[in-house]
Amino acid sequence: MPTPKRKLLQGNIACVQGALYAGMRFFAGYPITPSTELAEGSSRELPKIGGRFIQMEDEIASIAAVIGASVSGLKSMTATSGPGYSLMVELIGYAYITETPCVIVNVQRGGPSTGLPTKVSQSDTMQARWGTHGDYTAIAVAPSTVADTVTETIRAFNLAERFRTPVTVLLDEVIGHSRELITLPEPGEVKIYNRVKPTVPPEQFVPFVMTPNGVSPMASYGEGYRYNVTGLTHDTMGFSTNRADEIFPKLDKLRNKIMNYTDEITKIRVEMMDDAEIAFIAYGSVARASLQAATLARQAGVKVGVIQLYTIWPFPDKEIQQLTERCKAVIVGELNMGQIVTEIRRILPRELPIHTMQRYDGDILTPMQLLEKLQEVL
């Protein structure tokens, strides 16, 4: 019997391992706490498999190099924290409009500005959805354990390739810096998705062609399909346009290719919800505390369950609506002043009490704090 790959790994390093499993061959980044181990780990591992690591001069250059490498055919990733993500957002928008697959890891720390560099936070949740200017639809995933970080990073690459779009992995300082014993997946155990390539001859190639699912086959530079990539709103040939009959379809495509396929993107974990009267809704490190709190409350006979969001964006509206139909209250714990709770308020009936447990001092939410909140609610 083969020995399973049991390893004691830090969350940030698990993220690198997940990326390598998914086929990452290019990493560009800039040091920033608490994400730096991602750059260090990539710089160690990539040359061993013929991949490429480069430390750029800033975060803007990092995401630019990542996009350039992805258009050139390599699965690419960068990693940063809040201040760096803020610098990247303009070019993440470039990746949206040019439909370039790439993965951006944000190991969240307290903000705004330099904020709390070594302290945990979930205050970039809304930034992952609305960070760059203009209209677009974002995908973001949020692991809560070191093991999750492997699977969610693989999933982020798969989603990026499947939908030709940037995907944000929202880690936080607690997960990034926690060490846990995990089992890495064996080769072939998890399905890896690669971008669809064109099959037509170059003279018939339409780089941003409208397809039934909204995703155009993507050629890499150097494969004989010489085409134009631009951040200007463009027609199906990749040339800039001011025509309404070309602008509407392009922007609709960016939205519909994702929003028509949310079933492929949404991932939630549901625990103890069958008869639950109260639901904890949480993501990231707070999901762990919520699970522990719910388990303890169940032992005391309280009917409480947990809905954990692995997919943050697009927001899992209908799943949360269905799961909370019989609930008398929900409790939303977050390490910010209330970001995801605004989405939950948007989708749940007005009569349903929505309680919040928010911490934004850079420390974690503990199961005991959530239990205290639960007692208040009862």
Next chain:
Amino acid sequence: MPVVEKQRSDVILQYLRPKKKFPSVWCPGCGNGIVMGALIRAIDKLGYKRDEVCCVSGIGCTSRMPVYLDFNSLHTAHGRALAFATGVKFAQPNMKVIVITGDGDALAIGGNHFIHACRRNIDITTILINNFIYGMTGGQGSPTTPAGAFSTTTPYGNVEKQFDPCGLAQAAGASFVGRSTVFHTPQMEKMIMAALEHKGFSLVEVIANCHTYYGRLNKQGDPVAMVNSFKENAVMLGKAQTMTPDQLKGKYVIGTLHENKEATEFCDEYQKVVDVRMAGGKAR
């Protein structure tokens, strides 16, 4: 039309994108077209395969050039062309990567990427068309606007000093640096050829006319007058070395200003690391 001229325009037409909607965004008489012609002829003479050429640019009048050319093209965000190009070149080291940029794009918003691309000595050829002004946004001052010159944001004369892109590139580590003007097209063409063939970071600065804004605001006349002024004010490097700083005021020193064939190139050096690691080499 003389036969020679006809042949030249035939070459250019072969390299323009058949499906792109023309005309270009450039004003009649713009120097950008002259540089584009020289670039096409240089690539044609060197015989590069089009699939192996990638033109990368940022934002500005100059940065529209890759869109017209039938190569792989990446028209990116303001100032970031060299950072994108670094990703392309590093991912595909056999690709001939050419960055086409302007003075504002390369030296203001993109200044950091410019010096670091030079420092890495990554094998990218950068053609910097310097017209001393922001053209696309309508004539604002740039990092190369001369002291005292007028622009729409220096209405009382520029109080700032100008960058010397060639000196900056050389100091930052670029291994090929040259300057030409849109008057000196045969020299520019040869310089672009030499830059493309050079292994390492190469910069060709081309002094060009923006008569629409720089020329008009500084009373330098029409395109012909401006191009003639480049002829009058250009000094070959050899001659410049015999002149005093006072005599060189307002002159453009042209020619290959710096060339280092020994400098190691970034992608090559990284490949050496990859080769050792893939062979199972031990970390220090």
